[in-house]
Amino acid sequence: MGCPARPGLPGAHEGRPVSQTVVLSPTGIVGYGFPERSFEAGLEAGPQVIGCDGGSTDQGPGDLGRGTLHVSRDACYRDLELMIMGSRRLGIPLLVGTAGGAGSAPHVEAMRELVVEIARKRRLHFSLATIGSDVPKGYLHDRLDAGDVEPLDGGGRLDHEAVGSCDRIVGVMGAEPYQEGLRRGADVIIAGRSSDTAIFAAVPLMNGEGPGQAWHAGKILECGASAAVPMAATDCLLAWVRPTAFDVAPCNPELGCTPISVAAHTMYENESPYLLREPSGTLDTRRCEFRSIDSRRVEVTGSSFAPAPRYSIKLEAVRLVGYRTICIGVCRDPALIAEADLYIERVRKAVADRVADTYGPGCEYRLEIREIGKNAAMGPLEPLATVTGHEIGLLLSVVAPTQQQADAILAMARTHALHGEVSGRQGLLSNLAFPFAPSDIPSGPVHVFALNHVVFPGSPTEMFPVRLERL
Numbered sequence: 010m011g012c013p014a015r016p017g018l019p020g021a022h023e024g025r026p027v028s029q030t031v032v033l034s035p036t037g038i039v040g041y042g043f044p045e046r047s048f049e050a051g052l053e054a055g056p057q058v059i060g061c062d063g064g065s066t067d068q069g070p071g072d073l074g075r076g077t078l079h080v081s082r083d084a085c086y087r088d089l090e091l092m093i094m095g096s097r098r099l100g101i102p103l104l105v106g107t108a109g110g111a112g113s114a115p116h117v118e119a120m121r122e123l124v125v126e127i128a129r130k131r132r133l134h135f136s137l138a139t140i141g142s143d144v145p146k147g148y149l150h151d152r153l154d155a156g157d158v159e160p161l162d163g164g165g166r167l168d169h170e171a172v173g174s175c176d177r178i179v180g181v182m183g184a185e186p187y188q189e190g191l192r193r194g195a196d197v198i199i200a201g202r203s204s205d206t207a208i209f210a211a212v213p214l215m216n217g218e219g220p221g222q223a224w225h226a227g228k229i230l231e232c233g234a235s236a237a238v239p240m241a242a243t244d245c246l247l248a249w250v251r252p253t254a255f256d257v258a259p260c261n262p263e264l265g266c267t268p269i270s271v272a273a274h275t276m277y278e279n280e281s282p283y284l285l286r287e288p289s290g291t292l293d294t295r296r297c298e299f300r301s302i303d304s305r306r307v308e309v310t311g312s313s314f315a316p317a318p319r320y321s322i323k324l325e326a327v328r329l330v331g332y333r334t335i336c337i338g339v340c341r342d343p344a345l346i347a348e349a350d351l352y353i354e355r356v357r358k359a360v361a362d363r364v365a366d367t368y369g370p371g372c373e374y375r376l377e378i379r380e381i382g383k384n385a386a387m388g389p390l391e392p393l394a395t396v397t398g399h400e401i402g403l404l405l406s407v408v409a410p411t412q413q414q415a416d417a418i419l420a421m422a423r424t425h426a427l428h429g430e431v432s433g434r435q436g437l438l439s440n441l442a443f444p445f446a447p448s449d450i451p452s453g454p455v456h457v458f459a460l461n462h463v464v465f466p467g468s469p470t471e472m473f474p475v476r477l478e479r480l
Contacts, residue, residue, distance in 0.1 A: 029251045030213040030223075031056040033260075034230040037242035039063045039088050039105060039120075040080025043233065047245040047260040052095050054247050054260070058212040059096050061088075062205050062231055063120065064107035066325065066458075072110040073177055074327040074456030078119060079110025085120065090127045093197060097133055103197045104187055104208050112202030113179050114143050120199045128480040135197060138190035139476045142201025144178040144324065148472070149464065157465040161323070164461035175326040175459045182322070183288035185469035187211035193477055201473070202325060204287055205231035213250040221312035224292040226255040228285060229274055229309075236274035237264040258306035266307040268299035288323075288469065290316040319465050322472060326460040331375075332412040333452045334419040338426060338441030341400040345431050345440050349401060352429055352440075353378050359425040364418055372409075374418050378426070379404040403441060408455050419449055 033056040036043040064072070064079055072079050089105075096103035109116025121139050128135070149172050152158050158167050172178075179202040188211050190198045200208075206227030213223035226248040229236050234244035237259040245260035257266050275294055276282040285292040296311040345352055357376060364372050381402030384391040405422050409415040427441050466472050 029249045030058070030216045030218050032209050032213065032226065032230060032248045032250060033059045034209065034233055034246045034248075035059065035061055035092055036088065036245065037062065037231075037233040037235060038065065038080065039092075039108075040078075040084035041233070041243045042084065042088060043091075043243055043245055044261060045091065048091060048095060050262075051245045051247055051260040052099060056099070056101060056247065057216070058102050058104060059092055060104045060106075060208040060212075060230065061092060062107060062203075062208060063105050064110035064112055064116070064202075066111075068110070070327040070456040070458045071454075072116075073113055073179065073325065074329065075454060076113060076115035076177075077110070078116065082119070082123070085109075086123050086127070089120070089123050090131070093124065093127055093133070094131065096197065097135060102191060102195065102212070104200070104211065105198065106182075106187075106200045106203030106205065106208040108199045108201060111179070112142050112200070113177055114141060114201070117141060117199055117201050124197060124199060125480060133480065135480055136194050137478050137480050138193065138195035138198045140182070140186045140190060140198060140200040141474045141476070142179045142182055142203070142472070144180050144464075144472060146172055146175070146178065149178065149324075152464050152466075158324075158462055159321075159465075161461045161463060167460065167462050171459070174328055176329050176456065178324060178326040178460065180322040180324055180464065180472045181288070182473045183207045183320075183469055184211040184214055185289075186473040186475060188215055189470050190475045190477070191215065193475060195475075195477060206285070206287065206292075209248070217252070218250045218255075219252045219312070220290075220314035221292060222250050222253065222255045222309075224285070224287060224314055225275070225294060225297070225309060225312035226250045226257065228292065229257050229271060232274070232277070234259045234261065234264055235277075236271050237261075237266050238270045239264065240270075254308055254310045255312075256302060256306055256308045262305075265305035268301055268307055271307045271309060272297075272299050288317075289320055290314055320469050321463040321465055324460045324462050324464055325458065327456040328459040329454055330457050331408040331410055331455050332415045333406060333408045333455045334412070334415040335407075335450050335452055336405045336419055336423045336443070336448050337445070338403045338405070338423070338443050338448070339400060340403065340441050342431070342440060343399075344433060346397060346399075346401055348432055349380055349383065352431065353380070353403075355429055356422060356425045359429070360418065360422045363421045363425075367417070367421075368414070372414070374407060374409040374414065376418070376422055377404075377406040377408075378422070379406075412451055412453070416449065416451055423448060
């Protein structure tokens with residue numbers, strides 16, 4: 010069930026159990042990079058599986074809406090090539106979840122194409138599984154009619170009209186689709202939207218390790234060596250998962266894990282510091298103990314997992330709301346800075362008049378002007394609202410129904426921000442400097458998240474088709 014780690018390497022366990030599952034996480038997200046020396050050290054520790062997260066919702070809904078890669082193709086290729094070569098050398102599976110950044114069909118296909126290209130270049134032959142996570146609207150309509158959809162906090166009641174307005178819907182898979190792919194003989198799995206922890210928990214669970222230990226280890230592994238000191242999301246982490254405990258240690262000898270660093274990552278990105286919800290149940294860390302084995306490795310005990318009464322899949326969806334154009338200007342004029350809020354209101358009023366003249370009074374658009382250096386991050390919640398500096402930046406953003414309208418309205422806003430009235434000044438003034446030419450930057454479609462709900466499927470795998478091919 011497990012391979013004993015080789016003496017002298019991060020996985021050495023002198024006098025400790027050798028019946029375990031060793032999991033290697035090379036980096037926080039495919040394409041973020043990792044040191045090859047760290048990865049080689051991780052391979053020397055004898056892992057049974059390599060797992061890597063491929064995306065996140067941290068960057069917002071844009072990747073899911075556009076179907077574009079979160080990290081460059083070149084960066085993803087580099088990481089995937091090293092991981093595939095390492096997994097084939099050891100004859101162990103490679104699992105990648107939330108492929109391409111958001112895990113929808115175009116993301117999975119883009120990563121699949123990279124895997125195929127790498128296999129051809131390296132003359133490798135193996136079984137590749139792709140796991141889809143897109144949710145057909147018809148499926149969700151049926152589940153709605155059956156009463157099998159429930160809101161999460163703030164989600165509100167879901168109706169058929171809301172489902173129809175979504176441009177793309179994905180489900181967040183658990184460990185079972187990965188396990189299905191492995192049972193069918195996959196050597197490499199490229200999966201759609203996934204629970205981060207499921208990528209790393211799937212094989213330990215198949216090997217009979219403790220579910221609490223498997224899920225908790227997955228939580229620590231999901232972001233590479235982020236649980237190490239110094240924190241390094243772009244480095245490699247190992248976990249040794251057993252029935253009643255697990256250990257973690259970074260592969261880089263310049264890094265180390267401490268009880269505090271591992272406990273802190275347990276609480277990362279969670280609604281509760283102790284309870285972590287997964288499709289099949291809840292990880293409970295309230296009775297965990299974190300103990301240093303040596304200066305670099307930490308043992309965790311006391312993790313438990315409570316199965317859910319009903320298996321649930323979280324839904325993520327996006328809806329197109331328009332198109333955006335932005336512009337950045339900088340100002341060092343103390344007179345304008347002193348009345349910046351008033352100045353911005355004048356710009357808004359002038360733009361509203363111009364838009365009405367150009368498109369009619371019913372034109373819908375959104376103009377946002379952020380004062381970089383003054384309340385730009387927190388807005389009205391900023392407690393230091395009276396603090397000003399010697400310069401500010403103005404970030405102008407327009408969202409409109411079409412890109413052409415966004416470009417046009419942004420140009421209006423930029424013109425009025427450049428030549429607007431400043432109290433006590435006379436004549437034509439240029440109040441801003443633009444660091445880029447052209448100054449206006451079309452940024453394309455704008456999406457918003459549209460669902461915060463869970464669906465109760467008929468089985469853990471019915472929403473996630475596995476496609477197997479031989480390369």
